[in-house]
Amino acid sequence: MEILITTLSLLALLTTAILIGTRGRPKRFFSAFGESMHAVWANRAPLTWVALSVLLVLGFLFFFYASPATRAGAAQPIPFSHQLHAGVKAIDCRFCHPYVERSLHPGLPPVEKCLYCHNHIIANHPEIRKEHNYFNTNTPTPWVKVFYVPEHVLFNHQRHIKQEIACEACHGEVKKTDRLKGTRFQMGFCIECHRQRQVNLDCWLACHS
Ligand code: HEC
Ligand code: HEC
Ligand code: HEC
Ligand code: HEC
Numbered sequence: 001m002e003i004l005i006t007t008l009s010l011l012a013l014l015t016t017a018i019l020i021g022t023r024g025r026p027k028r029f030f031s032a033f034g035e036s037m038h039a040v041w042a043n044r045a046p047l048t049w050v051a052l053s054v055l056l057v058l059g060f061l062f063f064f065y066a067s068p069a070t071r072a073g074a075a076q077p078i079p080f081s082h083q084l085h086a087g088v089k090a091i092d093c094r095f096c097h098p099y100v101e102r103s104l105h106p107g108l109p110p111v112e113k114c115l116y117c118h119n120h121i122i123a124n125h126p127e128i129r130k131e132h133n134y135f136n137t138n139t140p141t142p143w144v145k146v147f148y149v150p151e152h153v154l155f156n157h158q159r160h161i162k163q164e165i166a167c168e169a170c171h172g173e174v175k176k177t178d179r180l181k182g183t184r185f186q187m188g189f190c191i192e193c194h195r196q197r198q199v200n201l202d203c204w205l206a207c208h209s
């Protein structure tokens with residue numbers, strides 16, 4: 001119904017525009033339209049090249065920025081890499097996220113944690129100087145949160161980790177990622193695993209506050 005009304009109104013607008021634009025002689029519009037189509041056809045070769053190049057550039061931009069392989073999450077105040085720290089240097093997740101089992105808010109590491117190593121390792125690296133700045137001015141590092149559940153969902157890590165569900169089951173290949181991708185967990189994701197493992201599916205008691 002809405003589509004019909006929209007189409008009719010657009011047609012009425014177009015007709016009025018043509019009538020006004022051709023001062024009441026609509027035939028002029030159609031002959032002019034025919035002529036410009038002619039001109040387009042006559043220039044089809046260069047126009048095709050332009051269209052192809054535009055497509056090529058758009059395609060490149062898409063694969064570079066939007067394809068799942070390269071899509072990165074929000075920029076962080078310090079370009080911290082899990083791939084380097086948790087992967088290559090094999091630092092335990094718990095060293096930086098120690099409250100993950102105990103608290104509703106495992107939180108992100110305070111800058112003291114970073115300086116524990118970086119007071120000695122590459123201490124003069126420009127990004128590490130930023131850490132010293134945060135430390136000296138007593139500012140918490142403004143890390144950008146990347147994993148979300150909708151507001152009315154209460155998520156608790158504890159029960160999950162006790163069941164030996166790997167961090168990767170929910171957070172993906174953290175150890176292979178430089179910049180964590182933003183993820184908003186949908187209910188289907190939680191339900192699917194709960195169903196498989198025959199966990200409580202009583203939505204209101206279990207997850208929704
Ligand atoms: C069953 C899925 C699941 C598993 C397993 C899991 N997480 Fe999470 N994690 C989540 C969800 C969902 C959130 C978002 C919670 C929120 O916004 O309240 C989250 C958030 C976080 C946060 C951010 C917390 C904050 O305060 O902003 C950290 C850090 C984290 N997880 C670390 C870990 C680590 C380390 C492990 C493994 C030891 C792990 N998670 C295992 C689902 C999981
Ligand atoms: C257990 C030790 C340790 C901790 C803790 C640690 N790092 Fe590192 N970090 C390293 C090592 C080792 C390197 C590699 C140094 C090198 O390239 O020689 C590194 C490198 C870096 C680099 C440079 C990466 C590059 O591109 O060259 C940055 C930035 C960085 N860390 C940020 C942080 C931040 C932010 C924290 C705190 C959340 C932190 N680190 C905590 C050990 C640590
Ligand atoms: C050297 C410290 C360090 C280690 C080790 C580390 N992390 Fe982190 N983690 C951070 C910092 C700093 C952030 C915030 C910046 C970011 O999101 O990249 C973070 C963010 C996260 C987040 C995103 C939380 C949110 O919603 O913003 C998750 C999930 C997470 N880490 C999981 C892990 C897991 C799983 C491991 C082990 C495989 C791990 N981390 C090891 C320092 C660390
Ligand atoms: C990879 C599997 C998996 C995923 C994904 C998962 N869960 Fe769970 N969840 C479990 C298991 C297994 C238990 C049972 C733990 C136990 O028996 O103590 C559980 C238990 C729970 C409980 C406690 C239930 C009770 O009986 O009181 C809540 C609440 C919960 N999960 C919420 C969530 C939410 C919210 C999400 C999505 C953000 C989620 N879970 C994603 C496996 C999962």
